[in-house]
Amino acid sequence: MNSLVQAEHLDFNEPPELARSGRLHLALALIKNGSFERSIVILTEMTRSGQKTPETVTAAGIAGLRRPLVPPEVPEGDRDIVVKLGDAMSSAMEQDAKVAISKFETVVGEHPDEPNVHFRFGAYLMGQDPERGITEIERALQLDPKHLPALVSMSTIYLKRGEIEKSKMYAEKSVEAGPSDFSTHIALGRVMLEGDDVEGAARELELAVRLAPQVPEAHFSLASAYSRLGRKADAEREREEFQRLRKPADTNRTAQD
Numbered sequence: 001m002n003s004l005v006q007a008e009h010l011d012f013n014e015p016p017e018l019a020r021s022g023r024l025h026l027a028l029a030l031i032k033n034g035s036f037e038r039s040i041v042i043l044t045e046m047t048r049s050g051q052k053t054p055e056t057v058t059a060a061g062i063a064g065l066r067r068p069l070v071p072p073e074v075p076e077g078d079r080d081i082v083v084k085l086g087d088a089m090s091s092a093m094e095q096d097a098k099v100a101i102s103k104f105e106t107v108v109g110e111h112p113d114e115p116n117v118h119f120r121f122g123a124y125l126m127g128q129d130p131e132r133g134i135t136e137i138e139r140a141l142q143l144d145p146k147h148l149p150a151l152v153s154m155s156t157i158y159l160k161r162g163e164i165e166k167s168k169m170y171a172e173k174s175v176e177a178g179p180s181d182f183s184t185h186i187a188l189g190r191v192m193l194e195g196d197d198v199e200g201a202a203r204e205l206e207l208a209v210r211l212a213p214q215v216p217e218a219h220f221s222l223a224s225a226y227s228r229l230g231r232k233a234d235a236e237r238e239r240e241e242f243q244r245l246r247k248p249a250d251t252n253r254t255a256q257d
Contacts, residue, residue, distance in 0.1 A: 020051050027059050028070050036063045037149075040089075047093040060093070061086025064120045066149075081111050085120065092124045100124060108136075115143040119150050126157070146177035148184065155187040159194060167191045175204075182212035190221055198228045209238075216245040 023046055030039035043060050046052070058071050061082035067074070074082055088103035104121040111117050122136030134157065140150040151174035158167035168191045174184035189204035205222040212218055223238035 020046065023051070024053075024055055024059065027056075027063075031059065031063050032068055032070055034068050036066050039063045044093045047090055048095075052090055052094070057086040057090050058082060059086070060089040064089050065114070065116045081107065081114065081117070084110070085117060089120060089124075097128055101128065113143060115140040115147050115150070118143065119147060119153075122150075123153060126153075130157075145173075148174055148178045148181055151177060152183050152187045155191060159191055164191060164195050168195065180211065182208045182215060182218060185211065186215075186218055186221055189225065193221070193225055193228070198225055201225045202229060214245065216242050219245065 023042055027039040027042045027046075030036070030042070040060065040063050043056050043063065046056055047060075055071070058074075061084070062069055062071070062074065064085045065078075065082065067078075084103070084107040088100055088107055091100035091103055094100075101124075104117075104124065108117055108121055118136045119140040122133045122138075122140065125133030125136060127133075134154075137150050137153055137157075140147050141154070144150075151170050155167045155170035155174060158164075158170065168188070171184070171188040171191045174181075175188050178184045185204045185208035189201045189208060192198070192201035192204060202222065202225040205218060205225050208215070208218040209222055219238045219242040223235045223242060226232075226235035226238060
């Protein structure tokens with residue numbers, strides 16, 4: 001997978017068909033590795049640049065269900081939900097809200113006990129109908145109280161709304177459920193930063209960086225904590241690392257626009 005990641009950083013400088021194949025293989029490798037959100041970012045970029053195919057739809061469905069599988073490994077009984085969820089997510093990636101919502105409603109109606117379906121629908125609805133989005137994410141948590149993306153999302157939602165205590169509650173639950181997941185420590189670190197526990201925030205964000213040194217957002221948030229603590233050199237180092245890590249992604253998006 002390292003060679004595919006390196007190729008991505010170089011914007012897959014190959015003929016279009018080979019570049020498309022490389023991005024799809026990277027997305028599938030990330031899914032197999034459990035990096036579902038990163039794979040969805042790649043699949044979104046592919047879809048929006050006109051590279052939607054049955055293969056990208058299937059990959060989106062597998063990533064949406066958070067299954068570390070490649071398409072041939074999907075059990076026969078799960079293929080319907082994979083394709084239908086992937087189709088709904090692909091319509092969302094294409095920014096076709098009316099069609100996406102209709103497709104999500106269908107798959108939620110057919111699979112009401114699958115927390116990842118509710119989470120994906122809820123996450124999408126946050127840009128369309130936030131209150132309904134929260135209801136769907138809460139449903140995911142009712143079905144799976146340790147659903148990490150749902151816990152982190154709820155923390156982020158309430159942090160943006162300025163409801164610090166609610167945000168902190170969800171962030172702490174996420175750390176308890178996933179202590180080795182960097183996103184939970186970013187969530188708690190950001191809440192602590194807003195709540196003026198800057199030293200606690202720095203500890204959480206330092207842990208996030210150790211767990212996932214390749215994630216730009218971890219360095220950005222840690223830079224903010226260091227700046228608040230007056231650690232100027234450390235803050236500048238983290239800002240530089242954030243810019244270094246963000247540059248390949250920014251270059252890819254510019255090339256596709």
